[in-house]
Amino acid sequence: MKRKRLAVFLTCCMTAGILAGCGGDNADTGSTQAGQESAGASTQAVSVTAEEEGEGTGEAITIEFFNQKQEEAAQQAYRNAAEEFHKEYPNIVVEINTVPDSDKVLTARMAAGDVPVVFHGKPTSQAFFESAEAGYCMDLTDQPFIKNAIPSLLEAVKSEDGKVYAMPYSQNxxxxxxxxxxxxxxxxxxxxxxxxxxxxxxxxxxxxxxxxxxxxxxxxxxxxxxxxxxxxxxxxxxxxxxxxxxxxxxxxxxxxxxxxxxxxxxxxxxxxxxxxxxxxxxxxxxxxxxxxxxxxxxxxxxxxxxxxxxxxxxxxxxxxxxxxxxxxxxxxGVDACFCVSGKASPQEQEAGLKWIEFLSRPEVAQKWSDTEGAPSAIDGVQYGSEGSLPMLDKIKEGKxxxxxxxxxxxxxxxxxxxxxxxxxxxxxxxxxxxxxxxxxxxxx
CATH class of the missing domain: 3.40.190.10 (Periplasmic binding protein-like II)
Structure with missing residues (x-):
C-alpha cells in the first residue's frame, strides 16, 4: 500500500462582479443564463489536495465539469462535493469550469467537437434534445442513480420517447x-x-x-x-x-x-x-x-x-x-441537470458517471442544497426553514x-x-x- 497524493483542480472562470443564476433572459424560451455584468472574464484556480491510502482503482484521469452556477454559494457547494469525491476516487481529477454565457459557450464548443465530459444540460428546450439525439449526450435511462431523483422532476426532463439524457439535481x-x-x-x-x-x-x-x-x-x-x-x-x-x-x-x-x-x-x-x-x-x-x-x-x-x-x-x-x-x-421548475458527453472516451464517461452518481446521493445532495441554497431535485432532501413554507406549500399544491x-x-x-x-x-x-x-x- 502506498500513499497517493493527487490534486482536485477547481477552475472557476468568472466574470468580475457577476452572479449568474440559473434563470435566463427569458425562461419561456428555455434560456437559463442570467447574462453578464462585465464582458471581461477572469480565471480563479483553486487547488485542493487530499491524501489517500491505497493504490486507487487505476491511472489518474481528468474530467471537466462544465456548469453555469456562478453564485459564490454554488461554487463552494461544488468545491465541497469535489473534495469528498476525491477522497473516494483518488484517481479522478475533477476540473470544475464555470463560465459566463454558458449556453453560447457550450454550443460553440459542441460545434467545434470540444464537449466537456460532464456538463449542465437544459432539457427544457428543444435544442437540448436535438443535441442529445445528435450524440452529444449519453443516454442515462438505465443508470441506477436516476432513481434518486424526485419522480415528477425526472418525468419533466424526459424526451418524447421517454429517455433521460440529463440527471435533474436542483429546482428553482x-x-x-x-x-x-x-x-x-x-x-x-x-x-x-x-x-x-x-x-x-x-x-x-x-x-x-x-x-x-x-x-x-x-x-x-x-x-x-x-x-x-x-x-x-x-x-x-x-x-x-x-x-x-x-x-x-x-x-x-x-x-x-x-x-x-x-x-x-x-x-x-x-x-x-x-x-x-x-x-x-x-x-x-x-x-x-x-x-x-x-x-x-x-x-x-x-x-x-x-x-x-x-x-x-x-x-x-x-x-x-x-x-x-x-x-x-x-x-x-428544474434547474441544474447533469449530462455526460456522448463524445467522450469510455474511460472519461465512466469517471463522469461516477461523479454524477456521487452528487446524486441524498446525503451529498443535502449538503449541496444547504450550501447552495436551492431546493434539491433529489428525493428526500430537506429545504429551507419555516420562512420558506409559504413558497413550498404553493409549489406542493401544483400552482x-x-x-x-x-x-x-x-x-x-x-x-x-x-x-x-x-x-x-x-x-x-x-x-x-x-x-x-x-x-x-x-x-x-
Missing part, C-alpha cells in the same frame, strides 16, 4: 425573499394579492424602510423578474405568447391580460433602490442581505448567497402575489408555471420588458413586443 423558483426581522418590526404580514403587495411596499416606504433592492442593469435579471411576474399576474401568458409564435395572425397585444401584466409589473419601480439600473447584481444581493431593504425578488438559487453575505439573516420567501389570492402561479421552453427563442419580449421597467411606457412595450413577434415570423 422566482419569489420574494424577505427579511423576517424587518417584517416583525413593522408588524407586516405576507401579502396574498398584488394590490396588498403594493400596499405593503408603501407602508415600508412611509416608515422609512426601503421596500425592494433590485438590479435590472442586465437584461437577464430583468428577464428573471419578467418570468416570475408573468406567472403571477398573467398565468397563461407563456401559453398565449407561444400561441402567437405559432400563428402569425396573432400578436401579443391582442390579449388585454398582457397589458394588465405590464401595467402591474412596473409598479414595483416606485419602491426599488434609485440605482436599480446601475448597481451590479452582486451588490444588490449584498445590500438586501445586510438589511438595506426589506425584500428582493429573486430566484431560489440566491438563497445560499444571501446567507453567505450575512449568516445571521432571518430569511423567508413568499410567492409573487397574483391579482387574486387564487389566480397567481409560481414560476418554478406552478413551469420554467421551460414554450416557444422559439427568436420570440422574446425580455429586452422590451427591460425597457418597460426603465421608461414605464406600456404602449411602447406592447408595440415593441408585437414587432419582435412579427419580425421573428418574417425571419423564420
Amino acid at each position: 423558483f422566482m419569489g420574494v425573499f424577505y427579511n423576517m426581522d424587518i417584517f416583525e418590526e413593522q408588524n407586516l404580514e405576507i401579502p396574498e394579492t398584488w394590490d396588498a403587495f403594493m400596499e405593503l411596499c408603501q407602508k415600508l416606504k412611509d416608515a422609512g424602510v426601503q421596500p425592494l433592492e433590485e438590479s435590472y442593469k442586465d437584461t437577464g435579471m430583468a428577464g428573471h423578474y419578467r418570468g416570475g411576474a408573468m406567472a403571477a399576474l398573467f398565468p397563461d401568458g407563456a401559453l398565449w405568447l407561444a400561441e402567437c409564435a405559432q400563428d402569425p395572425e396573432k400578436k401579443p397585444s391582442d390579449n388585454p391580460d398582457y397589458r394588465t401584466f405590464a401595467e402591474k409589473a412596473i409598479q414595483i419601480m416606485d419602491y426599488c433602490n434609485d440605482d436599480v439600473f446601475g448597481i451590479p447584481q452582486t451588490q444588490a444581493m449584498e445590500n438586501f442581505a445586510n438589511g438595506k431593504a426589506a425584500m428582493m425578488i429573486y430566484g431560489s438559487y440566491g438563497r445560499g448567497t444571501f446567507l453567505v453575505a450575512n449568516p445571521d439573516l432571518n430569511l423567508g420567501v413568499f410567492p409573487i402575489p397574483g391579482l387574486t389570492e387564487e389566480s397567481g402561479l409560481v414560476y418554478a 406552478v408555471r413551469e420554467w421551460k421552453a414554450y416557444y422559439d427563442s427568436r420570440f422574446s419580449d425580455t429586452e422590451a420588458f427591460q425597457g418597460l421597467l426603465m421608461d414605464k411606457d406600456v404602449d411602447k412595450f406592447l408595440k415593441n413586443a408585437d414587432e419582435v413577434w412579427a419580425n421573428a415570423h418574417i425571419s423564420g
Whole structure:
C-alpha cells in the first residue's frame, strides 16, 4: 500500500462582479443564463489536495465539469462535493469550469467537437434534445442513480420517447425573499394579492424602510423578474405568447391580460433602490442581505448567497402575489441537470458517471442544497426553514408555471420588458413586443 497524493483542480472562470443564476433572459424560451455584468472574464484556480491510502482503482484521469452556477454559494457547494469525491476516487481529477454565457459557450464548443465530459444540460428546450439525439449526450435511462431523483422532476426532463439524457439535481423558483426581522418590526404580514403587495411596499416606504433592492442593469435579471411576474399576474401568458409564435395572425397585444401584466409589473419601480439600473447584481444581493431593504425578488438559487453575505439573516420567501389570492402561479421548475458527453472516451464517461452518481446521493445532495441554497431535485432532501413554507406549500399544491421552453427563442419580449421597467411606457412595450413577434415570423 502506498500513499497517493493527487490534486482536485477547481477552475472557476468568472466574470468580475457577476452572479449568474440559473434563470435566463427569458425562461419561456428555455434560456437559463442570467447574462453578464462585465464582458471581461477572469480565471480563479483553486487547488485542493487530499491524501489517500491505497493504490486507487487505476491511472489518474481528468474530467471537466462544465456548469453555469456562478453564485459564490454554488461554487463552494461544488468545491465541497469535489473534495469528498476525491477522497473516494483518488484517481479522478475533477476540473470544475464555470463560465459566463454558458449556453453560447457550450454550443460553440459542441460545434467545434470540444464537449466537456460532464456538463449542465437544459432539457427544457428543444435544442437540448436535438443535441442529445445528435450524440452529444449519453443516454442515462438505465443508470441506477436516476432513481434518486424526485419522480415528477425526472418525468419533466424526459424526451418524447421517454429517455433521460440529463440527471435533474436542483429546482428553482422566482419569489420574494424577505427579511423576517424587518417584517416583525413593522408588524407586516405576507401579502396574498398584488394590490396588498403594493400596499405593503408603501407602508415600508412611509416608515422609512426601503421596500425592494433590485438590479435590472442586465437584461437577464430583468428577464428573471419578467418570468416570475408573468406567472403571477398573467398565468397563461407563456401559453398565449407561444400561441402567437405559432400563428402569425396573432400578436401579443391582442390579449388585454398582457397589458394588465405590464401595467402591474412596473409598479414595483416606485419602491426599488434609485440605482436599480446601475448597481451590479452582486451588490444588490449584498445590500438586501445586510438589511438595506426589506425584500428582493429573486430566484431560489440566491438563497445560499444571501446567507453567505450575512449568516445571521432571518430569511423567508413568499410567492409573487397574483391579482387574486387564487389566480397567481409560481414560476418554478428544474434547474441544474447533469449530462455526460456522448463524445467522450469510455474511460472519461465512466469517471463522469461516477461523479454524477456521487452528487446524486441524498446525503451529498443535502449538503449541496444547504450550501447552495436551492431546493434539491433529489428525493428526500430537506429545504429551507419555516420562512420558506409559504413558497413550498404553493409549489406542493401544483400552482406552478413551469420554467421551460414554450416557444422559439427568436420570440422574446425580455429586452422590451427591460425597457418597460426603465421608461414605464406600456404602449411602447406592447408595440415593441408585437414587432419582435412579427419580425421573428418574417425571419423564420
